[in-house]
Amino acid sequence: MARQNGIKITRRSVEALSVETGEAVFWDRELRGFGHREVTELHHRLSAQPVTANRAVEFLSRIYNAAEDRGQLAEGSNPCRLVVKFRERRRERFLTDEEFRRLGRVLDEAETRKGVSAYAVAAMRLLLLTGCRKGEILNLRWDRVDLAAGELRLEDSKTGPRMIVLAPEAVDVLSRIPRLADNPHVIPGKIRGRAMRNLNDPWDIVCERAGLADMRIHDVRHSYASRALALGESLPMIGRLLGHTQVETTARYAHLAQDSVRESAMRVAKSIAADFLSDRSGSGAPA
Numbered sequence: 001m002a003r004q005n006g007i008k009i010t011r012r013s014v015e016a017l018s019v020e021t022g023e024a025v026f027w028d029r030e031l032r033g034f035g036h037r038e039v040t041e042l043h044h045r046l047s048a049q050p051v052t053a054n055r056a057v058e059f060l061s062r063i064y065n066a067a068e069d070r071g072q073l074a075e076g077s078n079p080c081r082l083v084v085k086f087r088e089r090r091r092e093r094f095l096t097d098e099e100f101r102r103l104g105r106v107l108d109e110a111e112t113r114k115g116v117s118a119y120a121v122a123a124m125r126l127l128l129l130t131g132c133r134k135g136e137i138l139n140l141r142w143d144r145v146d147l148a149a150g151e152l153r154l155e156d157s158k159t160g161p162r163m164i165v166l167a168p169e170a171v172d173v174l175s176r177i178p179r180l181a182d183n184p185h186v187i188p189g190k191i192r193g194r195a196m197r198n199l200n201d202p203w204d205i206v207c208e209r210a211g212l213a214d215m216r217i218h219d220v221r222h223s224y225a226s227r228a229l230a231l232g233e234s235l236p237m238i239g240r241l242l243g244h245t246q247v248e249t250t251a252r253y254a255h256l257a258q259d260s261v262r263e264s265a266m267r268v269a270k271s272i273a274a275d276f277l278s279d280r281s282g283s284g285a286p287a
Helices: 011-016 020-029 036-045 050-069 097-110 118-130 134-138 168-175 200-210 218-230 235-242 247-276
Strands: 002-004 007-009 151-157 160-165
Touching (some): 118 134, 118 200, 218 235
Antiparallel strands (some): 002 007
16 A cells, blocks of 8 residues: 555555546556556566466556546556466356346346446446457447347457357347447447446446356356357357357367266256156066
């Protein structure tokens, strides 16, 4: 914690961006002199704990993005963008059926409750219903949306141009988003003409309200793939739904496919066994 000019600067106050004078002092006296070299040095000092090191850079990056959104720093001045993250042990977190229901209830409540904007709620619903990457939704422009055809036509996704088919529920979410005359983005930010940059903070609020522990926004995409597998979709089809261009990328879900096959085999065998083995319990096996 730091104190400058009698103003307390804490991680909580900076993250929440709730103390206006505190922000200004923090940006002017701390962040403007913090460059790529300083961020890299911080990252390497924490190298013994790679997850902590990566999260520290991500947290700092969020502060910079918020400062850019508010016009306190020039766009593109975030020095965290080029920091090479440490390799982390791959973690898997998927929403359960009950967690999906809780999340849905919280998103419904958020529309009439302070703390999360209607645009942030719409972005989260679109992520849940499409399996899109966060950047694909936040950077989406209205001229790339065809509600009549039920399609998103992305010119420049992470893997190049791609078309996303929209379910009726996703079309409904998009049709209810207010359009701004001076902003071409579907999910507008606080600065006129720009897209929303920070969806992580609203997501953290929603997860806390829904009681979802250790759930990142990107885990929604994994949950979409997991549900598709549970419904019987093949790995190649899931790769197409997610916009993967490399088979290896979708292969991370292969063990889930095996789990799905195993569960199906158990259900089928149990159903058949209930018929042709039913007499064994009563009469016993023949001598």
